[in-house]
Amino acid sequence: MHIATKIKILVTPDQADVLWHLSEKCRLLYNFALAERNQNYQENKDQPDKQYIGYVQQANALPELKKKYPEYKWVYSKVLQTTLKSLDDNFTSFFALRQNGDEGANPPGFKGKDHFCTLRYNQSGFAITEGRIRFSHFYNDVPLAFDLPEGQMFVNVKQVDLFYDDLKGAYYVSIVHEVQPDQEYVDNGLYQAWDLGITKHVGVNSHGKFLEVTNARPDRYWNPKIDAVQSRRDHCTKKSRKWKRLNHVKQKMERKRSNQLRDFQHKLSRKLVRNTRATTILVGDLSVKQMPQSKQATPGLNRSTQNTGHLSRFIGFLTYKAALAGKRVIKIDERYTTKICCVCGAVHDMPLGKRVMNCECGNQIDRDRNSAVNIMVRFLSQHALWIGYRQFAGNLRQTGLEIPGHSQEAPCASGG
Numbered sequence: 001m002h003i004a005t006k007i008k009i010l011v012t013p014d015q016a017d018v019l020w021h022l023s024e025k026c027r028l029l030y031n032f033a034l035a036e037r038n039q040n041y042q043e044n045k046d047q048p049d050k051q052y053i054g055y056v057q058q059a060n061a062l063p064e065l066k067k068k069y070p071e072y073k074w075v076y077s078k079v080l081q082t083t084l085k086s087l088d089d090n091f092t093s094f095f096a097l098r099q100n101g102d103e104g105a106n107p108p109g110f111k112g113k114d115h116f117c118t119l120r121y122n123q124s125g126f127a128i129t130e131g132r133i134r135f136s137h138f139y140n141d142v143p144l145a146f147d148l149p150e151g152q153m154f155v156n157v158k159q160v161d162l163f164y165d166d167l168k169g170a171y172y173v174s175i176v177h178e179v180q181p182d183q184e185y186v187d188n189g190l191y192q193a194w195d196l197g198i199t200k201h202v203g204v205n206s207h208g209k210f211l212e213v214t215n216a217r218p219d220r221y222w223n224p225k226i227d228a229v230q231s232r233r234d235h236c237t238k239k240s241r242k243w244k245r246l247n248h249v250k251q252k253m254e255r256k257r258s259n260q261l262r263d264f265q266h267k268l269s270r271k272l273v274r275n276t277r278a279t280t281i282l283v284g285d286l287s288v289k290q291m292p293q294s295k296q297a298t299p300g301l302n303r304s305t306q307n308t309g310h311l312s313r314f315i316g317f318l319t320y321k322a323a324l325a326g327k328r329v330i331k332i333d334e335r336y337t338t339k340i341c342c343v344c345g346a347v348h349d350m351p352l353g354k355r356v357m358n359c360e361c362g363n364q365i366d367r368d369r370n371s372a373v374n375i376m377v378r379f380l381s382q383h384a385l386w387i388g389y390r391q392f393a394g395n396l397r398q399t400g401l402e403i404p405g406h407s408q409e410a411p412c413a414s415g416g
């Protein structure tokens with residue numbers, strides 16, 4: 001499997017000069033390609049059958065552009081191509097968001113003067129030898145060669161991004177390389193099912209034991225502070241010196257909020273993978289998660305959709321950490337898992353604030369626990385793991401929870 005490793009690099013003033021010249025060419029190309037697309041759209045929007053200009057045409061036009069403006073030859077040609085590709089990707093994700101009903105999604109915009117355009121080297125144009133990474137360029141003779149951390153091996157490197165973080169004032173490379181798992185995946189008959197949430201994750205394992213971890217919520221600390229700075233900023237003339245200073249403060253706070261959450265998610269995913277004997281970890285599939293609020297333009301919308309984004313990132317961390325440890329994360333369709341009573345299968349209305357399910361059958365259970373049990377049951381029955389199912393039911397019974405255990409059918413798994 002491939003993972004990305006981010007490394008800070010030390011850049012001399014001469015090298016920085018080269019990098020900014022290369023970035024500037026990419027930035028201009030990006031803006032130029034974006035303008036071309038916009039114009040093409042304006043001219044043809046009344047012709048429904050018209051194929052709009054896309055990545056392939058724009059990439060094919062590169063040789064012509066370099067003939068006309070030889071400075072573009074400074075940049076390694078694959079890097080120019082990936083610049084056009086990133087514009088294409090930005091459009092694709094914009095259209096996807098709009099299609100999903102996100103009216104707030106903005107189309108790709110022009111990159112401003114101070115923007116450092118990421119230099120993406122795909123497959124070629126770079127070399128890693130003896131703890132150093134080198135990049136091809138044709139601006140002047142200053143070599144772009146940087147030290148990598150000692151003892152770190154990069155096998156089968158597919159892609160390297162070179163970028164600048166203006167809040168930190170530092171340059172980085174992100175190396176996408178192959179890593180070998182410590183061991184191969186074997187289904188050992190032990191499973192762990194998780195209902196992932198914003199405030200906490202609740203799990204249940206094959207032994208019928210419930211687990212609970214509380215999420216760090218850096219947003220609770222930072223959001224009021226960010227809102228306060230933003231409101232002060234918005235009282236200033238836009239782009240004035242004070243506005244810029246406050247905007248910078250705001251961006252720094254947002255960065256901290258997001259870094260703290262990311263760090264927490266890294267640690268937690270590692271812990272979850274390590275602290276279980278189960279080799280198979282089950283989580284709800286967020287792509288089918290029902291989010292009734294997502295169609296409405298509520299003020300909190302951005303933050304609530306952000307939260308789902310954070311959850312899918314967490315699943316991403318979990319998945320690759322599991323894979324490295326010879327374990328597997330499987331996504332389960334979690335539709336109705338919060339609404340179906342895991343004992344009798346009755347469907348209940350469970351608005352978000354309702355923490356406990358009280359079923360006519362006598363089952364009284366925490367909503368997240370109920371959901372975790374349903375995820376486990378759904379997996380076991382979908383895969384016809386009836387021995388595993390009966391053991392799970394038997395183990396749960398000892399905790400006082402009687403899910404149907406004797407019949408071949410698992411009623412609460414069938415809903416949805």
Ligand SMILES: [Zn+2]
Nearest residue numbers: 341344359361
């Ligand atoms: Zn019930």
